[in-house]
Amino acid sequence: MARIELQSIAKSYGSVEVLRDINLTIEDGEFIVLVGPSGCGKSTLLRMIAGLEPISGGEFTIDGRRMNEVPPRDRDMAMVFQSYALYPHMDVARNMGFSLEIRKAAAEDRQSKIQGAAKTLGLTGLKERLPKQLSGGQRQRVAMGRAIVRDPSAFLFDEPLSNLDAALRVEMRLEIARLHQRLEATMIYVTHDQVEALTLADRIVVLNGGDIQQVGTPLDLYERPANKFVAQFIGSPTMNVLRAEAKGDSIALSGGTRIQVEGDVPASGVSELGIRPEHIHVAGSEAAQFSGRAELVEHLGSDTNIHVQVDGIGPFLVREHGHVPVNTGDEVGLFIDPEKVHLFAEDGRSLR
Amino acid sequence: MSALRKSSPLAVTGKYLALAFYLTFALFPLYWLAKIAVTPDKLIFSEGTAMVPSSFTFENFRTVLIATDFLSYFKNSLIVSLGTAAITTCVAAAAGYAFSRFDFRGKRLVIALMLITQMFPLLMIIAPIYKIVAAVGLLNSLTSLIIVYTAFNVPFATFLMQSFFDGIPKDLEEAGMIDGCTRFEALRKIILPLTLPGLGATLGFIFTAAWSELLFALMLINSNDTMTFPVGLLTFVSKFSVDWGQMMAAGVLALVPSCLFFIFIQRYLVQGLTSGAVKG
Known part of the structure; x- marks a missing residue:
């Protein structure tokens, strides 16, 4: 059980402010992912929650109890480090049971918990090995086992998959998702990989430059980004953003092309239009709103990415489902889905 | 290929x-x-x-062991070297850990001062050292040697230990602290076992340095009871002759503790104890 609350949390090193006014409530059993570009303060925030980094301002509570000054060992949280941080002189079983050993748990109890975690993670045959005798994926599992054995009130993950190769990363991601389903524990997960964020999270917290940009479910962030940063950070490939202005109930792009938009268009303040690559489509000459030249075509099998240069407007990325018979150098007509248009103000705020 | x-x-x-x-x-x-x-x-x-x-x-060995004060020199050297090595390593380990893990005011100044002590040629400071040791009444005592050797070796040993601590990822202590250790417990149960090669290397280095030191021993000791082995060796040189056989026999015997010491610590000197802790 752990309901974690951050109220106006701040962090500074001397005069350098790393985090400002962070407010966040994490419900019991929730899977929260902190995501953002490197240097945005996401790892620092996690380390402050863990107790490894002092909190400069604000209040941090777990189930209503103030935790700011509580040392890490009394916070009842387990953490999985990016580097795994396995104790090199202890075998797998002792690594996993170390927290119980420190807390002087009974030997049988310790053994059964280690056994349970080892079974869950497929480490049963490796209990006597030293960390150096394990592969990267196995080490990752031991690090997770060490966290599970403790049965903590919350799990903290600091970019746990970034040292694994692509295939293993997908596998471990699934395993973490399953773990969350099974344990129903509060989990806070830091990553810079938006795919991890979108697939694992109940809610995502997008951080940039020490501020929370938006908190919401993965679909929320994808469909209703609060600002241009979130719009471009979430979703792959990145959203196309073009200069634009409101003209009555339509939007004019820089080349003079007008785009009809479904719903209301704010009378003023529109400075940019955002459209995800999957919401622009290749169209025949009668349906096309404008056209451009295909500079590069990437055939991915399931999708086709077409980089189109439109005179007077700029480069576009178009993503079509399946195979599209377009070749590099072709003239292609484009059609923007009027329901999926995002509009941004000068300061990046989302207008729709 | x-x-x-x-x-x-x-x-x-x-x-x-x-x-x-x-x-x-x-x-x-x-x-x-x-x-x-x-x-x-x-x-x-x-x-x-x-x-x-x-x-x-083997007559030379017999003479050295029975007819000379060799055993007493040997014992004195052992006391001085082990004492110096033990004290220096303890101080250096503590200081090295602090330098490696903490940021505190004056850290750079302390490091600079420690480096400065290493810049003077020994001959320059031997007279002041003699004056100080004489003033506190420690001439002709093994204690004076232990103090002086420790003072001279601590800076280097500290930097040596610091580099060993630097080689151990911080994550390990932090993992320990999250697992329920205090900082000191994490140091004792996780960091210390991993620092054994470093401690071994430092002990060995300081022991050998103290074992073969001649200059200070010559200056601060002139009674036969408290002579260390390198000074004692000089007693084999008399005004008219040098007793080569006995001197060399004493030299061979003097190698024994160094060799034993290194055989004892060599397994800690083997590197690679920390591999596997973190993804390299």
């Missing part, structure tokens, strides 16, 4: 020849030491440069 994997026999031969040459060069003085030690006195000068003496004797 095969040329990359298998070096040519010529290169292998060359490599071993170079190694053999180096070993001969490094070990020949030791061989000569041992050879003279077992050569009977009357043959030392007559057979001069013969590689192997025509007859052997």
Whole structure:
């Protein structure tokens, strides 16, 4: 059980402010992912929650109890480090049971918990090995086992998959998702990989430059980004953003092309239009709103990415489902889905 | 490809020849030491440069052990060297840990001061040291040597230990602290076992340095009771003659503790104890 609350949390090193006014409530059993570009303060925030980094301002509570000054060992949280941080002189079983050993748990109890975690993670045959005798994926599992054995009130993950190769990363991601389903524990997960964020999270917290940009479910962030940063950070490939202005109930792009938009268009303040690559489509000459030249075509099998240069407007990325018979150098007509248009103000705020 | 994997026999031969040459060069003085030690006195000068003496004797060893104060020198040296090594390593480990893990005001200043102490030639400071030791009434005592050696070795040993601590990822302590350790428990249960090679190397280094130190021992000690072994060796040189056989025998015996010490700590010197802790 752990309901974690951050109220106006701040962090500074001397005069350098790393985090400002962070407010966040994490419900019991929730899977929260902190995501953002490197240097945005996401790892620092996690380390402050863990107790490894002092909190400069604000209040941090777990189930209503103030935790700011509580040392890490009394916070009842387990953490999985990016580097795994396995104790090199202890075998797998002792690594996993170390927290119980420190807390002087009974030997049988310790053994059964280690056994349970080892079974869950497929480490049963490796209990006597030293960390150096394990592969990267196995080490990752031991690090997770060490966290599970403790049965903590919350799990903290600091970019746990970034040292694994692509295939293993997908596998471990699934395993973490399953773990969350099974344990129903509060989990806070830091990553810079938006795919991890979108697939694992109940809610995502997008951080940039020490501020929370938006908190919401993965679909929320994808469909209703609060600002241009979130719009471009979430979703792959990145959203196309073009200069634009409101003209009555339509939007004019820089080349003079007008785009009809479904719903209301704010009378003023529109400075940019955002459209995800999957919401622009290749169209025949009668349906096309404008056209451009295909500079590069990437055939991915399931999708086709077409980089189109439109005179007077700029480069576009178009993503079509399946195979599209377009070749590099072709003239292609484009059609923007009027329901999926995002509009941004000068300061990046989302207008729709 | 095969040329990359298998070096040519010529290169292998060359490599071993170079190694053999180096070993001969490094070990020949030791061989000569041992050879003279077992050569009977009357043959030392007559057979001069013969590689192997025509007859052997252990008479020199017997004389050194029974008829001279060698055992007392030996005991004094052992006390001084072990004392110095133990104290220096403890101080250096604590200081090295602090330098490696904490940021505190004046850290750079302390490091700079420690480096400065290493810049003066010993001859420059030997007179002031003598004055200080005399003033506190520690002349002719082993304590004075332990203090002086410790003071001179702590800076270097600290930097050595700091580099060993730097090599141990911070994550390990943090993982320990999250697992329920206090900082000190994490240090004792996680960091200390991983620092054993570093401690071994530092102990060995300081022990050898103190074991063979002559200059301060010569200055601060002149009573026969408190002489350390390097000073004691000089008693084999009298005004009119040098007792080569006994001197060399004493030298051979003096090698024994160093060798034992290194055999004892060599398993801690083997690196790679920390591999596998974090993804490298």
